[in-house]
Amino acid sequence: MADMSTTLSSFRLPNPILTASGCAAAGRELGQFFDVAELGAVVTKSIMMQPRSGRPTPRMAETPSGMLNSIGLQGPGIDSFIANDLAWLHEQGARTVVSIAGGQTDEFVELARRLYGHPAVSMIEVNISCPNVESRGQVFACDVSASSRVIGAVRRAADPNVPIFAKLTPDVTDIGTIARACADSGADGLSLINTLLGLVIDVDRFTPALGGVTGGLSGPAIRPVALRCVWQVRQAVPHLPILGMGGISSGLDALQFILAGASAVSVGTAVFGDPSAPMRILAELEAALDERGFAALSDAIGFAHLDADERQARMTVTV
Amino acid sequence: MADMSTTLSSFRLPNPILTASGCAAAGRELGQFFDVAELGAVVTKSIMMQPRSGRPTPRMAETPSGMLNSIGLQGPGIDSFIANDLAWLHEQGARTVVSIAGGQTDEFVELARRLYGHPAVSMIEVNISCPNVESRGQVFACDVSASSRVIGAVRRAADPNVPIFAKLTPDVTDIGTIARACADSGADGLSLINTLLGLVIDVDRFTPALGGVTGGLSGPAIRPVALRCVWQVRQAVPHLPILGMGGISSGLDALQFILAGASAVSVGTAVFGDPSAPMRILAELEAALDERGFAALSDAIGFAHLDADERQARMTVTV
Amino acid sequence: MSGPVQETAEIFSVQSVGEYKQFTLVAPGIAASARPGQFVAVSVGGERTSMLLRRSFALYDMTPGGEFAGTIQFVVAENGPGTQWLVRQPTGARLDVVGPLGTPFRRPNDPVPAVLVGGGYGTAPLIPLARELVAGGSAVEVVIGASTAARLFGELVARRTVGHVTVTTDDGTAGQRGLVTDPLPELIKKIDAQVVYACGPMGMLRAVGEVAREHAIPAQVAVEESMACGIGVCMTCVLPVRGDDGRSRFVRSCVDGPVFLADRVRWSDVGRLPDDLVGAAGMTRTPMRGGAR
Amino acid sequence: MSGPVQETAEIFSVQSVGEYKQFTLVAPGIAASARPGQFVAVSVGGERTSMLLRRSFALYDMTPGGEFAGTIQFVVAENGPGTQWLVRQPTGARLDVVGPLGTPFRRPNDPVPAVLVGGGYGTAPLIPLARELVAGGSAVEVVIGASTAARLFGELVARRTVGHVTVTTDDGTAGQRGLVTDPLPELIKKIDAQVVYACGPMGMLRAVGEVAREHAIPAQVAVEESMACGIGVCMTCVLPVRGDDGRSRFVRSCVDGPVFLADRVRWSDVGRLPDDLVGAAGMTRTPMRGGAR
Ligand SMILES: Cc1cc2nc3c(=O)[nH]c(=O)nc-3n(C[C@H](O)[C@H](O)[C@H](O)COP(=O)(O)OP(=O)(O)OC[C@H]3O[C@@H](n4cnc5c(N)ncnc54)[C@H](O)[C@@H]3O)c2cc1C
Ligand SMILES: Cc1cc2nc3c(=O)[nH]c(=O)nc-3n(C[C@H](O)[C@H](O)[C@H](O)COP(=O)(O)OP(=O)(O)OC[C@H]3O[C@@H](n4cnc5c(N)ncnc54)[C@H](O)[C@@H]3O)c2cc1C
């Protein structure tokens, strides 16, 4: 049985399967299907300072092997989140990655401060794939300097014992450049990818199907794009750990991300079709590693980047 | 029965269904399944000056509701293309859009010159979603100035009676900006979208599944991204016609593109699963327009951008 | 009420009822705890399907296991590709089902006269409710309606359960021509109803709510909103609902519903973002470009 | 030889043969013109499947319509999800099939002694070829091999057709232990064969080609390359093949193959881009970032 433990910077996880932000709320509902403390970690829905209503409905449309959503970051605000959701996760003994989002740098900073020293927070995922109000709504992660500014400020404000990961959008010309900028500004790792911007037209109502007009595309449809981003970022910043995601719905899908360079993975949309998907995927990944002769998950991370000799060396040392 | 005719700038087409570049070769093979002269037009595989071998195999991987390809623009070179493929299309009486690709601006220009005055060429699609050798392989369409330069030069060199369309990649931070740059440089319209850059890992061989490492993702999986691009470009450059594509496999898919702002559509990957897809989609689109009370396809173009009053006005005038 | 479970359930039978198919599944885990008003979420399309999301169906029957394994029933109207696939599944096929989901209809502790209003297949969840109410000694009236006779559901079983049923169709092909809300005031008066229960299209629920309000009685209505997860984790299924504190929020219809008090739902704001919604101010401060991000 | 057609073909029967399933389809359009060595491309996964591409299978039999409608046969090995779906399809189900595709084996005009070499299900297309050769008066030897007995195909029918068959398995569970190429030289000598026909895994085809070359006779081999379209429009299925002009090109195995002369295929360059390939220079001039663009 392969050793499934992994690390995301200083955060040690017994296994590499996490939920994805916005696809597991704060873990409570999934707790009806499995023990959330058995996950690598729960990644909570991106939280902002204030309560947010989110967007009008319709908020989703099914697409081929995917779905489009426009939730608009509905949430209770950080105070309620800490008092209720984080407290519950703490009680369960679940490792928790808190995803934060803001409309400007200050909001991210304030969120990091509120989470400072909280015993339940193992890691912070900084969702910079959201719009910057100070820049006519351009997404932070679409711009090198906006990304750097937020990540730098959060790194300075956050508990130094807590790694911070920048969550990137694939909707950019060169994700490697953004990743490097985040790395240079102090990110301890990178989460990729967020959804792709998409649109569906309702052919009977003659309007965009979603209340928010455009929405985020997720699910297996985007997996090849996600893997490409992980591959490119692994090459651009080989020293930073990657939390990979995008369309993972089986252990072999997860293995693709690991081989491409992810140290752990998040399972998002798959949960909607199968609430126990994370546990199933964990078991499938373990079996897949065993079958392939990996003694440890960590041996497989980035394996597809190695040349034949390097692979041989890595396998012989550890098997 | 709705009037299905449409225009792409000065190019008049009896119907809005075209093939997609690289998904129909030069029409000959599809001629075994239907009369290619019944298409709106045949769009030929991007041709370059010299013969090209293309990339090593494996060249494709199936993905959920999509596929990844890395052909690498295999082709016979422009002279052979004109002598054989274009001649055959001309004999068939097929309307033809010739897709051209180059490694530098000069190559595009020379291709446009070779096609100058050729009676079989109804339109030129300039595939600028290919790498610029002069800029370390960055894709032309990822950069405003590289796009402008190629499109401006091709517009000056090409037969003034032949519209030129710039074919854009979705892999950019802001497709509207690229579209505007092309418009300003003289593009008569825009073709969108080319494939998304993707990757698949072979979990048994521990390497990227494709010989070319990364590949282009196409098929229904990418349709929401394609529709979003069409929507954004329609808003960015409302005066330019759009040839829409990306995952179209039914008449209702085509209708979504038309409503989002495309004047015509290309059917690509769907042909691999169903060689007569273009004709089926044409029939389905016609039926869909009839059911919805459109007297003419042209009334439906961009309809989803209108507000309720404008829609009412457009329908009453024409129905 | 215990939580939902995920079961592989064999199709015991599929019956045609008008335009609908009535499914009976062997699903002991779900049957064990399901209550009227709750629903199940069913995977569709089979292996390697391009359809990722489950389809939701209100429970029409839940028979916990005794001598035989527990079964559930639901009624499917052919709609898009997912339901088209489902109605073609043969007896003996296995479905992946999650349930019971959502909040049930709340029943009075003591017998109270109640009118049940069903539109189309919306009658389905009212039948087990009617059974419980009757068993509990409540006076019950049932009115069911549809656009046309073939889209009526449950007339016979409703008649068997409560003795009589009022039927309306838009086109007059069965019962009286008109809407289910036409006979409603009279039925409320007839038994001096203290509560109305309803399930059907949004417009109907709203209208039923208005009639109930005119009679100063509550209406519990089961809504149908597009759902990605059905278990409360995705936030796609929200409705603007007034809370006990008088403030309105976008509330998940999969876990906080599908049964709501009609006068709490802000029907005219469905599909809109009213300014006074909790957190609406946060939206204008940070307009989103689209997407979840 | 007329072009391919697209047909909705009913499954007439599905038979298990060792680890394989042998399909018989009613497909008169394809049966009418198909020749040994050609193949069909079958849609898999059903409606709304996430699998977009057809799966290819070599024709094992083509019986043009006479009194009964024309039928075709092919043999399916379970491999990935597409073939897993296919082998579960029941008799009576309808498949969307395109064919006949590709180039057939070229037959001599006059009788010539021939050895046919089949690996695994690769024996399938050799059977109709054997039938034609025998009918044409050629002396025929057949050697079939597989890793293990359950993966052999066609022993009985080959024996019936040509009177005898040599069998090899890697593990010795049937016939002689070893590779199909082990008995090949002897069989060539035995009938003084003038041509070898082969179908099976790439490594086997290459080895067969070498044996044929040592005996200075041609080998016609049917290859299997991953195909997106099967009809010649996509360029995914190419192999480096030497042309009549001595120059090598990436050649489509779906229309210019699947049958090639073994000594024309540059086996050691499969999956590589040899410098001397026509158009290889064009590639280095314009390296591609990946993708079709
Ligand atoms: C709580 C609840 C109870 C329901 N009970 C029943 C019932 O008892 N019988 C019945 O026939 N139908 C019922 N529905 C509606 C049923 O879920 C939809 O008809 C079905 O999901 C449509 O799927 P489709 O693939 O046929 O259509 P598509 O339009 O292709 O579906 C695409 C997506 O939209 C969603 N969707 C589409 N229409 C609806 C809808 N009306 N409601 C919710 N989601 C929708 C689907 O779930 C899917 O994710 C119920 C819905 C909900 C939310
Ligand atoms: C000309 C030709 C003749 C063939 N004849 C037969 C036959 O008679 N019997 C038989 O069992 N198989 C035959 N094959 C192989 C068969 O097509 C593959 O096993 C099948 O496509 C695998 O599909 P899958 O969904 O099971 O596997 P997956 O691996 O999921 O397929 C994914 C994709 O890769 C392609 N692919 C995977 N393996 C192969 C392969 N070996 N060859 C070509 N494409 C592949 C598939 O077509 C599909 O597009 C033939 C292939 C070709 C090209």
Ligand SMILES: Cc1cc2nc3c(=O)[nH]c(=O)nc-3n(C[C@H](O)[C@H](O)[C@H](O)COP(=O)(O)O)c2cc1C
């Ligand atoms: C309904 C929904 C809500 C989401 N909300 C968030 C969010 O709040 N913050 C965030 O960083 N990502 C959010 N995402 C993106 C996911 O975390 C994930 O990056 C993306 O969906 C790709 O993974 P998947 O294909 O496994 O879902 C959301 C995705 C979905 C489908």
Ligand SMILES: Cc1cc2nc3c(=O)[nH]c(=O)nc-3n(C[C@H](O)[C@H](O)[C@H](O)COP(=O)(O)O)c2cc1C
């Ligand atoms: C196998 C293959 C080859 C392609 N070759 C080209 C090409 O030569 N030039 C080009 O502009 N686009 C090329 N494309 C992109 C298509 O023209 C089209 O833009 C894209 O595939 C999206 O449409 P679809 O989803 O309908 O296939 C190719 C696509 C595929 C799948």
Ligand code: FES
């Ligand atoms: S459907 Fe996901 S929260 Fe209700």
Ligand code: FES
């Ligand atoms: S498979 Fe498309 S060209 Fe051969």
